[in-house]
Amino acid sequence: MDSQLSPTLLDDDLCEVNCVHPEAVQAARAALPDTGQVGEASALLKVVADPTRLRLLSALKTCELCVCDxxxxxxxxxxxxxxxxxLLRAHRLVTFRKEGRVAYYRLLDQHVSGLIVSALDHVRE
Structure with a gap:
């Protein structure tokens, strides 16, 4: 137990009685993604969690932009x-195309756009 946390806060987070709901536990276990998916999703969220990368993704949500832009x-x-x-390309968040000597980037798909929109909407609420 972390001595920095107040006992009241910890007590509020606990059930006052020990009661396991087997059906709910079984349903929750069945819905869990496999370990590989959890690892990949965690890595993806860590990449997006960087403020610079989140700003880049937010900019690309509006339109395709070159590196200079x-x-x-x-x-x-x-x-x-x-x-x-x-790094964003390695994690399949963005893709690019070359036009002559200029590289234009865009979000890979709507899932990436949805992830960015959801995260920003959540913090605005």
Missing amino acids: LAAVIGLSESAVSHQLR
Whole structure:
């Protein structure tokens, strides 16, 4: 038990009686994703949790942007943006296309857009 937490707060979080609801436990266990999916989803959320990457994803939610545009939008060097974009691409959050010597990035799909919208909507409530 963490001595930093107040006993009142801990007591409020506990059941006052020990009662297990077998049907609810069974349903919850059946709904759990497998360990591999949990690991991949956790890694994905860790990538999105970085403020710089979340800002990049938010910018890309509006439209396709080149690395130079993204650097101007969030106020970082093109090199720093490119580094973050490589990581986002490795985690299948963004994709890109080349037009001559310019790389244009966009969100990979609607799932990524939904993830960003949901997270930001949640904190606004």
